[in-house]
Amino acid sequence: MRTKVLATVALLLGILLVSSVALAGFPTDELGVGSSETWVMNVHETLDANVVATYVDQDGNQAGSIQSTISPQGNDNFPASSSSLSSGWLGSMTIDSLRPIASVVENTYEDVPGGDHWSASAYCDTPEGAHEIFLGLVKTGYYRSRFTIHCLATADCQVSMTYRNAYGNAVSGSPFLDTIQSFSQETYDLWDASVNPNIPNDSQMPSGWSGTLQVTSTQLIAGVAHTHCASGHASSCNAIPRTTATEVFFPGFARRNFGGSWGGQSDWSGVSIHNLSDFSITIYLNFYKANGTRVLRFSDDVPAYGTNGYNARYGDNWPSYLLESPFSGSLVVTSTHPIIGSHGVMRAPSYGLSAAYAGASSGSQKLVLPVAYRVKDGSDWREYTGICIQNLDPDNEITVHLQWFDSDGNLLLKFEDESIAPYAAHGYNTRYGDEGTYGDLGTNWKGTVVVTTTNPVGIAGVLLNTTSMPHYVYITEYNGIPVE
Numbered sequence: 001m002r003t004k005v006l007a008t009v010a011l012l013l014g015i016l017l018v019s020s021v022a023l024a025g026f027p028t029d030e031l032g033v034g035s036s037e038t039w040v041m042n043v044h045e046t047l048d049a050n051v052v053a054t055y056v057d058q059d060g061n062q063a064g065s066i067q068s069t070i071s072p073q074g075n076d077n078f079p080a081s082s083s084s085l086s087s088g089w090l091g092s093m094t095i096d097s098l099r100p101i102a103s104v105v106e107n108t109y110e111d112v113p114g115g116d117h118w119s120a121s122a123y124c125d126t127p128e129g130a131h132e133i134f135l136g137l138v139k140t141g142y143y144r145s146r147f148t149i150h151c152l153a154t155a156d157c158q159v160s161m162t163y164r165n166a167y168g169n170a171v172s173g174s175p176f177l178d179t180i181q182s183f184s185q186e187t188y189d190l191w192d193a194s195v196n197p198n199i200p201n202d203s204q205m206p207s208g209w210s211g212t213l214q215v216t217s218t219q220l221i222a223g224v225a226h227t228h229c230a231s232g233h234a235s236s237c238n239a240i241p242r243t244t245a246t247e248v249f250f251p252g253f254a255r256r257n258f259g260g261s262w263g264g265q266s267d268w269s270g271v272s273i274h275n276l277s278d279f280s281i282t283i284y285l286n287f288y289k290a291n292g293t294r295v296l297r298f299s300d301d302v303p304a305y306g307t308n309g310y311n312a313r314y315g316d317n318w319p320s321y322l323l324e325s326p327f328s329g330s331l332v333v334t335s336t337h338p339i340i341g342s343h344g345v346m347r348a349p350s351y352g353l354s355a356a357y358a359g360a361s362s363g364s365q366k367l368v369l370p371v372a373y374r375v376k377d378g379s380d381w382r383e384y385t386g387i388c389i390q391n392l393d394p395d396n397e398i399t400v401h402l403q404w405f406d407s408d409g410n411l412l413l414k415f416e417d418e419s420i421a422p423y424a425a426h427g428y429n430t431r432y433g434d435e436g437t438y439g440d441l442g443t444n445w446k447g448t449v450v451v452t453t454t455n456p457v458g459i460a461g462v463l464l465n466t467t468s469m470p471h472y473v474y475i476t477e478y479n480g481i482p483v484e
Contacts, residue, residue, distance in 0.1 A: 002043065002100045002483060005125035031144070031228045032109035032119065038078040040095055040103045041370035041448050042070040042409070043483050049099035053078050057091040060184035070101075074409030075370055075448050092150055092185045095125070102481040104370045106465070107226070107236065108474070114232030120467070121226060121236035121355070122476035128152070129220030130241035135213045136272050136307070136342055137163070138227055139190040139205060145227045146195070149178075149239075150185040153219035157182075163200060165211040168275070168305035172204045180221075212274050212307050215239070233346070233354035238479070240340045242276060245361035248333045248341040251390035251425045251462045253287065255312035256326035267347050270311040271331065271359070275302040276338040283335045285310065287323060292397075292421020296323050302339075313346075330390050330425035333359070345464070345477065355464060355477030363392035363458025364482030369449040372404075373465050374430040376443035381431050386464045387449065389417075389480070390425035393457035397421055400459060402428065403450045404441060412447070413440040431466075451480065458482075 042049035129152035137145040151157035163171035223239030347353035373383035404413040461480030
């Protein structure tokens, strides 16, 4: 039962994301002002959920709270601008209810120096922590990661942080130690020690570093990483707990070229696969079309504790030229040893369009999506949603059931999708079907989606929201949330 969730690992309210001090290597332009909007869904099918959202600062002190009653299958939003918190506040949110709940945070960044001066990112709640988590981070002259670690225990969390580059080599000075107060969180910026001093210095981690952070604690912890690009886009990804799983599933993987003046791919995916073992392993990457046809399979070796990346736009370390373009499908990465992975998507030439999600290690028979969009202004689509649902059963076709609710929990649309092939993913886009599939949602819909299957192996899913206003565009992406 998900009756208590850490909905916002890092809640931003008018936060200036970069100090005014010039930073060697990274552009001195500021990254914008960020604020968070938390969407909470009542997962219970018949009973209202009385929800209490509590804001907690970085010292573990309660800074305020807000309450809401949410109808079954409905949702409500908690924007930072309505929290009564002062501008510049940084902290976290814990959401409690007697009913099962799920939530998603969407961060919006204004006054971004690149592109159209807007960007955004999203990530899911954390219902329970882990003793060991992993985050993908970047510190270059073009990319900058900030990350947050949250203590979910009644006692203070002693955390140990080990940074490793793509080859698995630990950064000098690792592990870096810190104490995080009970139910509080600490945020770290690899370019700015004034945010938190417990980070590698410039000699230990010079500009040009990318890799994985391993965080361990005897207490339960959670985390999220935010990565910002100097050209204006941003993405967020939940920390991934250690697992014994030897497969990683990616419901959405794209390599497309929409044409126009942009040269090369215009919509492409990249994945990172991390080896959890202290010896080199072999991984196998398998790409599937929506009809279940495997169109590409290849193998690669990942060094001990190392991370390999595969960018669909380029083929420096993998045969991307063998993957058809356009391609829109799913990816399954396998090994004989435990692995984890994450996915990012980029759209060009428009700046501000990037997003990320964590690869799935297992499936669920029920996924919930706490917020999805279908909003139109005249003939222009302002907000819309794309969903990818993947069959994780390697042997059997499955049927999935999709239910679409408004914020009051009213069922507006439902349908079945039959015969999703093994390892394949099917997509659903609310932008289309004015008089058809999605017309029942109307053109001013912000609601929830429930996806179920009777297959015991289950499904994985990812949702991508697009916001397209007259003068700016951004996208956010998050994982479908498993529930009982």
